[in-house]
Amino acid sequence: MDYKEIIVEKGDKFVATLTLNRPDQMNTFSSLMAAELYRALLELDKDPEVRVILLKGSGRVFCAGIDVNELEGKTAHEYRAWIERMERPLVAISKMRKPVIVQLHGVAAANGMGMVAAADLVIAAENVKMGLTAINVGLNCVGPVIPVARCVGRKKALELLFYGNLLKAKEALDLGLINRLVPKDELEEKALEWAEELAKKSPIAVQIAKTAFYHSEDMAYDQQFAYMNEAFARLCSTDDAKEGVKAFFEKRNPVWQEK
Numbered sequence: 001m002d003y004k005e006i007i008v009e010k011g012d013k014f015v016a017t018l019t020l021n022r023p024d025q026m027n028t029f030s031s032l033m034a035a036e037l038y039r040a041l042l043e044l045d046k047d048p049e050v051r052v053i054l055l056k057g058s059g060r061v062f063c064a065g066i067d068v069n070e071l072e073g074k075t076a077h078e079y080r081a082w083i084e085r086m087e088r089p090l091v092a093i094s095k096m097r098k099p100v101i102v103q104l105h106g107v108a109a110a111n112g113m114g115m116v117a118a119a120d121l122v123i124a125a126e127n128v129k130m131g132l133t134a135i136n137v138g139l140n141c142v143g144p145v146i147p148v149a150r151c152v153g154r155k156k157a158l159e160l161l162f163y164g165n166l167l168k169a170k171e172a173l174d175l176g177l178i179n180r181l182v183p184k185d186e187l188e189e190k191a192l193e194w195a196e197e198l199a200k201k202s203p204i205a206v207q208i209a210k211t212a213f214y215h216s217e218d219m220a221y222d223q224q225f226a227y228m229n230e231a232f233a234r235l236c237s238t239d240d241a242k243e244g245v246k247a248f249f250e251k252r253n254p255v256w257q258e259k
Contacts, residue, residue: 005033007058008040014051014199015192016044023059028067029086029111037089045096048258051199051206054191055119056103063112065134086111087143090118094214097207099198103191105184107166109133114144117151117177120210121198123191124169125184130177131166150217151176203258204240 007019018040020027027033044050057063066086074082090111093100104124108116113130116122132141132148141148141161149157152175160167172178182190198206212231216224235241239259247254 003036003040005030006036006040008044010047010049011192011196013196014049014203015054015195016047016050016052017054017056017192018044020055020057020063023057025067026061026064026107027057027059027112028064030067031070031082031085034086034089038085038092041089041092041096041100045098051098051203052195053098053100054103054195055100055115056191057105057112059106061106061112062102062104062108062128063115064107065110065112068137083143087114090114090144090147093118093120097211098203099206099210101191101195101198103187104128104130104178105187109166110141111144114141114147117144117147121194122178123180123182123187123194124172124178125187126169126181127184128169128172128178129166130172131164132160133164133166135162135164148177202240202244202254202256204238204256205235205244208235 003021005020005022007017007021009017009019011017018037020033020037022028022030022033041053044053070082099120101121101123102116102119104116104122105128106125107128108130110131110133113132116130132145134141145157145161148160152160156175159165167175167177169178169181173181180190180194208231212228216227219227239257240254243257244254
C-alpha cells in the first residue's frame, strides 16, 4: 500500500522498517500520519514475511509530538475524536502479536515520548532527549503519560507530566524507558542487528510471550500465573516448540514452521 507520511520497507531477514516521514515538521503526528501509522502496524502484524517491526523517524528527531496546526476550531466532541486518532498507534502496539522496536534518535516529545514508552523495546543514541512537553504550551500529555507511567512509576510520571522537562538518555535508560544506548553513528546498524537477532527466535514463542504479557498485566498476582501457565501450555503443543527442543539436542539451528 502507498503511504504519504510514513515509509514501510521489508528486509530479507523478517524485519520490517517503518519510518515516520515528516522531517520538515519534526515528524509531528498529523491526522494522516497517525492513520497511516496505525494501518501499517496492523498490516505488518498480519504479514507472514514480518516477525519484527523497527520504528524510526526521518530527519533530525524521532518525533516532536502532535502537529498543533490541527488544534484550532474543533468542538469538544471533535477534540476527543482527534486525540483518539493520534493515540491509536500507541494503543495498537500492545494489542499486536509481533514486537515493535523503536530506533530512537534526536528528541521524542509529547506523543513521541508516548510512542517510545508504548513500544515493546527501545534502542537509542546516547545523545537523545525525551519529555512530556505539552504542559509548556498550556496543554498536557495525559494520553502519552499512560505508557510512560507503566515504565517509570507514578511519582516520576507525574513529575514529567507536570513540569514538561526533557530527560537525557542516561536517566531515561535508568528509568526503564530505553533498553539499550549506543553511539549516535552506530544507531542504524545496531538497531537493525538487534531487530534481526529477535527475528531469529521462534515467532510463535515471541508472539505468545508478548500477547500473554500484555493480557496479564493488570490481573491479580495469582491470576497472572494461571494465565501465563495456560499460555505456556499452548506454546508447548506447537510444532515450533518441539522443533526448538529437538534442534537444541541435535546441536543445530531450528527451522521454524510458525505452527
